[in-house]
Amino acid sequence: MSWAKCSTPGPKPDREPQMLANLHLAFRAVFPSSDLWQCSNSGLWNTSSIARSCGSALNSGDESATSDAPVTGSPVESVASLAGQKVDSEFAIAEAIKNTAEAAREQWAVSFVRDLPSTEILAIDTISAPASSEWLDLQLFAAEDEGRTEEPSERRKREEREKGNVPKSQDMAGSAILIGGVLMLFLFGTYMVQRIGEMFSRYFGLIATQQGVFGIEELQVLMKDLFYQTGMILLPILLVTIVMGVIGNVVQVGLMFSLQTLQFRFERMKPDFKRVLPVRRNLFNLLKVIMQMLIIAGAAYLVIIDDFIPMLKASGMGLTQAVTIFATVALKLLLLCGVLLLIISIPDFFYQRFEYIENLKVTTAEAKRERKDEEGDPLLKQRQRERAYEMRRQKNMLGEVPQADVVITNPTHYAVALKYDQLESTAPMVIAKGTDQLAFSIRKVAQEYSIPVEENPLLARTLYRDVEIGQEIPESLYRAVSVIFSRLTKFRQRAGA
Known part of the structure; x- marks a missing residue:
């Protein structure tokens, strides 16, 4: 991992030789075994040779040394002896660093010593110096999924399932709820309307009898009866929708109960730019929404065309007949939309499973660590097998x-x-x-x-x-x-x- 220590910008120092020696140690810390110290005949470090040296050092993985290299003689002599000639100024070094960072494709960082206050030296395009000295992880800008190529283990899937993180299509459960509710209205709609009519007739008759004057106790009894009658009318639909919702989820993920999804997590409050960026999941959801809108529009067109004549005749009918016709058309439209949306939710379910596996993928190192935690140290297991074989x-x-x-x-x-x-x-x-x-x-x-x-x-x-x-x-x-x-x-x- 590449790190950069940036210091607070300040005035240009008078101690140029000490600054150059410190910069030499910084370069030595990053690329200890490269030929970075070759210079041109102009007396300055050659930026092209620096870029080539940094690139070769990066390709060979040369980023592991410390800055404990001994410096003999004066700082200027030390730098000059390594470079071959005397370095003119820190401005040339700053320019060399900038060019090197561009040539190395912004994949490296220089570990600056804390007492380097020069603004020119710290003015590197790829690193912004903060107001105080601190370590910056340059890999924060790397792709989050880079290197995650290994399939998730069963243990990882089991842990995510315990957390409530399972692949499922919300549209499948919603479509099942819609279909169940519409079927209940088809089967018991007439009965429910009759019950509602009887309930209001009784209440209006009671109000007429009492001439609109009720005591507190009578009003409490009336409200309790109203809530009870309303609950008994709506209870079958509520039960069916709950059962259909449970079935829609059980079909996808099986029987599962987890309260962790209800817990508050501060991470959910953080802004997630992935939700608005044109990533694969968002593009798929956009296409899915467009498809759903087209299906609803097409279903509405088919239902209205099929019942267009009865709807026109409803204008000359009584209120009850007109309401019955329009209610029938609405239920047919809802049922057709529910069935079509349920069909669309099937490919959505498989896509959610694909995204779920992609998000759970791990790097090779993480996969080895998981196998080691689950199965034990492979070397120890190998020794145990060898020992058992030797005993046999x-x-x-x-x-x-x-x-x-x-x-x-x-x-x-x-x-x-x-x-x-x-x-x-x-x-x-x-x-x-x-x-x-x-x-x-x-x-x-x-x-x-x-x-x-x-x-x-x-x-x-x-x-x-x-x-x-x-x-x-x-x-x-x-x-x-x-x-x-x-x-x-x-x-x-x-x-x-």
């Missing part, structure tokens, strides 16, 4: 020791078990070997099964080093091993006699 191998190898003819030892640090079957092999074969604790286990098994143990340090080390398990011994060891087998054969013959 040792266990299998110890199971072969009882078939050995002889065990050759160091006598304590090495142990090699040999088996010789004249029908299966032409020479003795190594069936087990080990050092230290494993060698002790081999000797212990040999003692349990009465297998001869021969002490021959040189032969044991040679067999362990040169012969792998399952291989026959080389011809160079035939003589040494044959001596041991001959002695064992004679011993067995005497024991049998």
Whole structure:
């Protein structure tokens, strides 16, 4: 990451040599191994060579040194010795810095020392000097999604789901609510109108009976009954719309309950320019809104054309018949719009899933860190697998020791078990070997099964080093091993006699 420390601008100092030495240290801190100190015959640093040097240093990733480079002699002599000639003034250095910043495509920064007060030196086009000395992160202006190429892990998706961040189309749930409400009005609209008419008739009759004079208790009873009757009329529609809204969300994200989306977050108050900039999501939403407007206009045209004649005849009908005709047309229009919007919400749902995955993508380093946190350190897991494999191998190898003819030892640090079957092999074969604790286990098994143990340090080390398990011994060891087998054969013959 590139950083720049900018100092407070001030008057030009009289200590030009000290300033040049400090500037030299600053350049050394950024590009320690480049040929930045080559100069031209004019006595000034050549800006083109500086730009080339900075570019090569950037390409090679040379941004990691410190500014602890020793400076010998006077500051002017130090700079002149590195540059080859004496530098004329800090104004030339400032111009070189500007040109270098442009040539390097504004991808680098110079770590200025704090006691550099020269306004000309700090007047760099790519860095604005603040009023006080502070560190500025130059990567704040980089693309937010730069380098985010790895797919999100299941753990990351699960964490976002717990926060209530899931991919879904709001239009799908809204369309389902609209369709459910319109269907309820189609099915129970007449009944609801009758109930409303009966309710108002009863209330108007009660008012006429009381001549508009009510006590406080009578008025409370009247208001309670009014709210109850209104609630009973609207309750079926409210229940259906709630159920349809839940179904519209469950179909997209499954059963989920999270209160974190209701919590206040200060980050939501910050201005987000992405909402107004022509990014991909905003362009898609614009196209979606245009499509919805066209669909609503087309649906209205089709419904009105289909019922145009009955609507014209309504002018000569009674109030009830006219209201019925226009209410039927409105419900047909709402139902058609709801169905069409529901169809449009299907591609919107898949687009929201695409944007959701894109926003959750991480960099390669973040993906490795997540895998490390979830699965553990890969190196540790590798060591554990290697250890488990080694333990299984040792266990299998110890199971072969009882078939050995002889065990050759160091006598304590090495142990090699040999088996010789004249029908299966032409020479003795190594069936087990080990050092230290494993060698002790081999000797212990040999003692349990009465297998001869021969002490021959040189032969044991040679067999362990040169012969792998399952291989026959080389011809160079035939003589040494044959001596041991001959002695064992004679011993067995005497024991049998």
